[in-house]
Amino acid sequence: xxxxxxxxxxxxxxxxxxxxxxxxxxxxxxxxxxxxxxxxxxxxxxxxxxxxxxxxxxxxxxxxxxxxxxxxxxxxxxxxxxxxxxxxxxxxxxxxxxxxxxxxxxxxxxxxxxxxxxxxxxxxxxxxxxxxxxxxxxxxxxxxxxxxxxxxxxxxxxxxxxxxxxxxxxxxxxxxxxxxxxxxxxxxxxxxxxxxxxxxx
Numbered sequence: 066x067x068x069x070x071x072x073x074x075x076x077x078x079x080x081x082x083x084x085x086x087x088x089x090x091x092x093x094x095x096x097x098x099x100x101x102x103x104x105x106x107x108x109x110x111x112x113x114x115x116x117x118x119x120x121x122x123x124x125x126x127x128x129x130x131x132x133x134x135x136x137x138x139x140x141x142x143x144x145x146x147x148x149x150x151x152x153x154x155x156x157x158x159x160x161x162x163x164x165x166x167x168x169x170x171x172x173x174x175x176x177x178x179x180x181x182x183x184x185x186x187x188x189x190x191x192x193x194x195x196x197x198x199x200x201x202x203x204x205x206x207x208x209x210x211x212x213x214x215x216x217x218x219x220x221x222x223x224x225x226x227x228x229x230x231x232x233x234x235x236x237x238x239x240x241x242x243x244x245x246x247x248x249x250x251x252x253x254x255x256x257x258x259x260x261x262x263x264x265x266x
Contacts, residue, residue, distance in 0.1 A: 080111050087113055088121050101144025101234060142234040151237075169205075176202045177211060181232070181244060185215045185225035211235070 080090050090111050094102065104122055108115040122138065122145050129137040132152035139148050149157055169177070172195075179194050180186055191199045203226065206212045215227040228241070238244065 078112075080113055087111065087117060088125065091118065091121055091125065095138065095145060095147050098146060101140075101142045101146040103144045107145070139237065141237055141239055142230050146234075148237060169209075170202075172197075172199075173202050173205055177206055177228075177232075180206070180212055180226050181228050181241070184227035186227075187218055187221070187223040187225055189221075189223060191226075 080087050083090055085092070090113075091107060094107060094110065104119045105115060107113075107122075108118040111118065122140075125138040126140070129150070132150050135150055135153050135156075136147050137150045138145060141148070175195060176191060176199050179191050183190070183194075188199055188203055191203070203212070207214075210229055211232045212226050213229050214224050216225045217223065218225055233239070233241070
């Protein structure tokens, strides 16, 4: 037996022999993942049929959906993960605001909102909406992995930015279509061009 086979043997297990069975095994994995994990990945790791894993994930999501627990299981960003329940948002907000947790500034949140609703968008257009330079804020959002360079403007050559999958994950969204409907309150593309041009004159 090779060293590889020996290592594999050491971690072999039968989900059915675990105290919580397949549901418990799924919960254990979801507790340690840093990013949402797909049902297929779970099925492969747990050596369990995909349809059974999908069924248990749906049952877990239903089980923790009523808010009696502070967490829930949700399908977000193409995978499954534990999240704090929406009912406890005020608690989480107080903890973050009162604690020493690193958080985005108001300027960063405003800039992120503009990018989310008007992507792909250049720094010039973002600055036109906010009325201030956004170079530093954009660098912060890039560093945190919330936005990324997605393309370049065909005419000006300016870099265009958009949100990332990590942004969707952190916001608890499956797609950008799940964003609240505030986009109508932001300037349209032609108005942004007009504002940007005025700023350069």
